[in-house]
Amino acid sequence: MKDAAADLASIRALLQAGQFEPAINHCMELVQALPDLWEAWYLLGCACRGAGDLANAQMALRGVLQAQPDNLPALRELAQVLELMDELVAATEIYRRIYHLDPTDSFASLKRGDILSALGRSSDALACYRAVLAGDPDNLAGLLSAGHAARALGEKPAAIDNYRRACRAHPTSGTAWHSLANLKDYVFSDAELDAMEHSLAAGSEQDAAALGTLFALGSAYDQRGEFDRAWSCYRRGNRLGESLRPWSAEAFQAEVDAVIEAFPAQQLAVTSRTPPSQPSPIFIVGLPRSGSTLVEQILASHSAIEGTRELPSLPRLTRSLRSRSDPRQRYPHIVASLGPGDLELLGRDYLNACAPQLRSGRAFFTDKLPNNFLHIGFIQMLFPGAPIVHVYRNPLDCCVANLRHHFARQQNFAYSEERMAHYFNQYRRLMAHWEGLLPGRIVNVGYEQLVTDPEGEITRLLEALGVGFEESCQRFYQSGREVHTASSEQVRQPIYTSSIGIWKRYAAQLGDLQALLAR
Structure with a gap:
C-alpha cells in the first residue's frame, strides 16, 4: 500500500497542475494493478472530467459508488459531471443524496435548488434554499436564491423579505x-x-x-x-x-459578417423538409428589454402553447458546432455541408435538450432567447415550419432600457453607449438580411403597437402563428406560470404604456447615443 499511496499522491499533484492526460494514464496503470483501489478510480473520474471525457468520468465514478454508495467526494464529483452533461434531473438526485448524507453541506442544497429552478421547478427550489437558511439565516446565496425563486413564482412579498434580509446582513x-x-x-x-x-x-x-x-x-x-x-x-x-466585462465590437461585427456570408438565399431555399414532430418550438427573438417577455407571457396564456424560460439549447448547439478543429467545419460555415440527415439529428438534439422543461404536453412551446436573432437562418434549416416572432422597440427606448439594466451574466455589449449602439446597428443589419431571405416568414411585433392596441396586435399575432384566439391571452397577467426574467413583475400586471418614450427623461445626456445609432 505504500507504493499505492505514493502513486495516489503523484496523481493528485498532476491533477492540481492541470495535467489531466498524464493523470489518466497513471490512474489506468494503478487500477489495472489494484482494481479494488477505489481512490484511484475516483481520481480517474476527476482526471477524465478535467480532460473533458465526461462519459468515462461518469463510468469511473459510478463504479466507485457501486462499491461505496456513501462516498461523498465521488458523489460531489459525479454531480458536477452530470451537470456538464446536461443530465440535470440526475444531478439534482445526486445533490439531494449529498445533502441527506451531510446536512452541513449547504452548497449541495443550493446547487440542487439552482438546477431545479433552471428546470422550472421553483417551488421545489425554494424548499432547498429554505433548508439552507434554517441552518444559516444570513447565508447570502440562500437569501438571494430564495428571493429569486419566490419572485419567479409571483410571491413578491416573500421575494422582498429575502432581498431586504440580504441587504441588512450584507x-x-x-x-x-x-x-x-x-x-x-x-x-x-x-x-x-x-x-x-x-x-x-x-x-x-x-x-x-x-x-x-x-x-x-x-x-x-x-x-x-x-x-x-x-x-x-x-x-x-x-x-x-x-x-x-470585455466585449469586442470588431469581433461581433465579424460574427455578423460570417452569418450573413454563411446564409445566402439559395442555402435556405433548398432545406424544405419534414420538421420533427410535436411539441414544436415557437422562437421569440429580438434584443433584451424589447418586450419579448411580454410576448412570451401572452403566448404562454394560450391553451396550445407552453411557456418555458430563456432556453440555452440553441446556443449550446451552435457552440458544439463551433468547437470543431477544422475552421471550415465550424458554425456558421458548416451549414453549407449539412444534409437532411444531419439537420434531423441536430433538430432532435435540440428537442432532447428542451425536453426537461416541457411538462404540459401542449402542441407548442416558447423558446424566448432574444439573442437567437443571430441564428434565424439555422432555425429555418432545423425547423422549416417553426414560427419565428421578432419583437422590436423604439431604438432609443431599447438602448436606454439596456443601459439602465445590470445583467447578471452575458450581454456585455450593454455596458457603454458605444457598445450598445454598435450592437443595435449590427442587429438591425442582420434582421434586414433575414427579412430579405425569408419574406413573410418572420412575425414582427412592435412593442409600441402591442401596448397601444393590445387586442388588435394579440389577435394578429395568434392568427400569424396559426392558433385560434383565446381570451386568456388578453388576461396574460393572471397567469400563474413561473417567470425568470427581469420583466417578471411587469408581465404580472395589465398592459401599460408608460415605458414608451423613457429615453426622453435623459434626452440631454443622449446626444452621443443618438449620433451613434444614426451611423
Missing part, C-alpha cells in the same frame, strides 16, 4: 441591492438609499460589488424623478461594467 452586496431594484416597482426608503450611498463611499467604486449597487442607486433616483442623478449612477455603473 450591505456591501451589490447583488442584494440590485435584486430589490430589479423588481422595478420597489420603492427604496431614505434609509436604504443612504445605505447604498454609504456602501459606495466606504468601498472602492472599482470593485465588482459596486456594480449592482450603482444600478440600484440609479433606479432609486429614477423613482424620485431625479433623472440627471439617476443617469449619472447608470453611467458610473456602465463604466465599471465596461472595465470588468
Whole structure:
C-alpha cells in the first residue's frame, strides 16, 4: 500500500497542475494493478472530467459508488459531471443524496435548488434554499436564491423579505441591492438609499460589488424623478461594467459578417423538409428589454402553447458546432455541408435538450432567447415550419432600457453607449438580411403597437402563428406560470404604456447615443 499511496499522491499533484492526460494514464496503470483501489478510480473520474471525457468520468465514478454508495467526494464529483452533461434531473438526485448524507453541506442544497429552478421547478427550489437558511439565516446565496425563486413564482412579498434580509446582513452586496431594484416597482426608503450611498463611499467604486449597487442607486433616483442623478449612477455603473466585462465590437461585427456570408438565399431555399414532430418550438427573438417577455407571457396564456424560460439549447448547439478543429467545419460555415440527415439529428438534439422543461404536453412551446436573432437562418434549416416572432422597440427606448439594466451574466455589449449602439446597428443589419431571405416568414411585433392596441396586435399575432384566439391571452397577467426574467413583475400586471418614450427623461445626456445609432 505504500507504493499505492505514493502513486495516489503523484496523481493528485498532476491533477492540481492541470495535467489531466498524464493523470489518466497513471490512474489506468494503478487500477489495472489494484482494481479494488477505489481512490484511484475516483481520481480517474476527476482526471477524465478535467480532460473533458465526461462519459468515462461518469463510468469511473459510478463504479466507485457501486462499491461505496456513501462516498461523498465521488458523489460531489459525479454531480458536477452530470451537470456538464446536461443530465440535470440526475444531478439534482445526486445533490439531494449529498445533502441527506451531510446536512452541513449547504452548497449541495443550493446547487440542487439552482438546477431545479433552471428546470422550472421553483417551488421545489425554494424548499432547498429554505433548508439552507434554517441552518444559516444570513447565508447570502440562500437569501438571494430564495428571493429569486419566490419572485419567479409571483410571491413578491416573500421575494422582498429575502432581498431586504440580504441587504441588512450584507450591505456591501451589490447583488442584494440590485435584486430589490430589479423588481422595478420597489420603492427604496431614505434609509436604504443612504445605505447604498454609504456602501459606495466606504468601498472602492472599482470593485465588482459596486456594480449592482450603482444600478440600484440609479433606479432609486429614477423613482424620485431625479433623472440627471439617476443617469449619472447608470453611467458610473456602465463604466465599471465596461472595465470588468470585455466585449469586442470588431469581433461581433465579424460574427455578423460570417452569418450573413454563411446564409445566402439559395442555402435556405433548398432545406424544405419534414420538421420533427410535436411539441414544436415557437422562437421569440429580438434584443433584451424589447418586450419579448411580454410576448412570451401572452403566448404562454394560450391553451396550445407552453411557456418555458430563456432556453440555452440553441446556443449550446451552435457552440458544439463551433468547437470543431477544422475552421471550415465550424458554425456558421458548416451549414453549407449539412444534409437532411444531419439537420434531423441536430433538430432532435435540440428537442432532447428542451425536453426537461416541457411538462404540459401542449402542441407548442416558447423558446424566448432574444439573442437567437443571430441564428434565424439555422432555425429555418432545423425547423422549416417553426414560427419565428421578432419583437422590436423604439431604438432609443431599447438602448436606454439596456443601459439602465445590470445583467447578471452575458450581454456585455450593454455596458457603454458605444457598445450598445454598435450592437443595435449590427442587429438591425442582420434582421434586414433575414427579412430579405425569408419574406413573410418572420412575425414582427412592435412593442409600441402591442401596448397601444393590445387586442388588435394579440389577435394578429395568434392568427400569424396559426392558433385560434383565446381570451386568456388578453388576461396574460393572471397567469400563474413561473417567470425568470427581469420583466417578471411587469408581465404580472395589465398592459401599460408608460415605458414608451423613457429615453426622453435623459434626452440631454443622449446626444452621443443618438449620433451613434444614426451611423
